[in-house]
Amino acid sequence: MTDSTSPAAPAGWFPAGVEGQERYWDGTAWTDQVRPVGTVVSESPTTVETSTASAPGKKPRNVLGIVALAVAAVGFIFACIPGALIVGWLLLPVGFILGIVALLQKGKPKWQGVAAIIVSVVGTIIGVIVFIAVVAGAVNNAVGDTVTDEVGSSAVGEGTSASDAPAAEEKPAVAEAQELVLGETAFGVDADNGMGWYAVQLTNPNTDYVFGNAGIDVEAYDASGVLIDTDTSYGTILSGTSWFVGRFFDIGSAQIDRIEVRGPTADAATYSSAAETGSFTLGEITTGSEYDWMTVNGTVTSNFSEDQDMVRIDLIARDGSGEIVGVDFTFTDRVPAGGTAAWNVNLWKVPLDSKIEAYPHL
Structure with a gap:
């Protein structure tokens, strides 16, 4: 190879006589170091570093x-x-x-x-x-939902006369509703907890009327005529006799001398044909005992055309002489239309040989 550089040339990279390569001149003589044309080197002539741009990395993902x-x-x-x-x-x-x-x-x-x-x-x-x-x-x-929806009947609205309806829809005249009749009542106080209880018998003498969502207020008075406490039961009073029971929670040290009952009047009754109104039938009631309370089990059967939810079962316990000595109530989740549902309840502090009566109502 022929030197193409003057001996006085400073150290550096110069064409090496081979196309595409350069050789390093140390200022006095050619060295054995060669490189491709255009390569960037570090300050030390003995190390050749190739500078390449790194590819950009991918963004991290979460x-x-x-x-x-x-x-x-x-x-x-x-x-x-x-x-x-x-x-x-x-x-x-x-x-x-x-x-x-x-x-x-x-x-x-x-x-x-x-x-x-x-x-x-x-x-x-x-x-x-x-x-x-x-x-x-x-x-x-x-x-x-109205009571007439529950029992599958309908009432004539205000302002409607027989002449306004088609002949096929005409109905015979219906007797006016009669007042509810109050029957036997009973009350007492649980010695253990001081709470009072009551039982009220109501009879609906109307064959074709019911009292829907009726509020029955029972008031407890002491011997001086002071109102001690009031409890209210709500329900639909169907035709026939029903019992409603409940508790007085604010008796304290007072003594109940008598109770008074306030219920709906006849003008609150809703017409419901006896042929279309549903009813309940109680099955056999069985009793047992566990510790110091009485267990009561039974069934209720419905002939309503629709399922009835939260049917209430009111119970009264009578001793051997027929006196009411305790009450309680329970609910069924649902009684199927035309079907039967079971119920059960525990009666506290009543004689275990008491006779139990149960009365279902809406």
């Missing part, structure tokens, strides 16, 4: 945050659907927890976790609102 956001979003959707609220309430807490965990991960994006937390909280609030709306609607429908 997989857990993405999962949390997806779970929260699905829960939010279900929370808005009345029939699928439970699914939303299961998913939203999961999305909330995953969002918090995703938010705590180092070196990962945070926005997915934050979004999951926000969606979970908002979804929960909406779910509560939807639940309240559903419950409120159900209660409103239940309260709005």
Whole structure:
């Protein structure tokens, strides 16, 4: 190779006579070091470093945050659907927890976790609102049902005359409703807890009238005529004889001398044809004992055309002489239309050989 550089040339890289290569001149002689043309070297001529730009790296992903956001979003959707609220309430807490965990991960994006937390909280609030709306609607429908709906009959509205209705719809004249008749009553005080109790017998003499959602107020008075306490029972008084029982909670040290009963008057009765009004039939009542209380079991059968919810069973206990010595009541969850449901209750502090009577009503 022919030197193409003057001996006085300073040290450096110069064409080496081979296309695409350079050789290092140390200022006095050629060295054995070669390199490709254009390569950047460090300050030391003995080390050749090639400078290459590193490819830009991918942005980190927060997989857990993405999962949390997806779970929260699905829960939010279900929370808005009345029939699928439970699914939303299961998913939203999961999305909330995953969002918090995703938010705590180092070196990962945070926005997915934050979004999951926000969606979970908002979804929960909406779910509560939807639940309240559903419950409120159900209660409103239940309260709005009239007694005639319950017994499967209808009454003629005000302002309607027989001449206004088609001939096929005309009904025979119906006798006016009669007042309820108060029968036997009883009361007492439980020595152990100081609470009073009462039993009231009411007879509805009307064959084709019922008293719907009737309020029956029972007042306890002492010997001086002072009103001690009042208890109110609500129910539908069907045709025939019924018993209503309850308790006085604020007797204290007072002594009950007598009770008075206030109930609905005849003008509160609702027409309901006897042929269409439903009724209940009590099955056999069995009793037993456990510790110092009496266990009572029985069945009730309905011939109503619709299911009846929360049917109340009022019980009275009579001793061998026929005197009422205790009362209690219970509810059935549902009595199917034309079906039978079981019920049971425990009677405290009554003789275990007492005779039990039960009276169902709406």
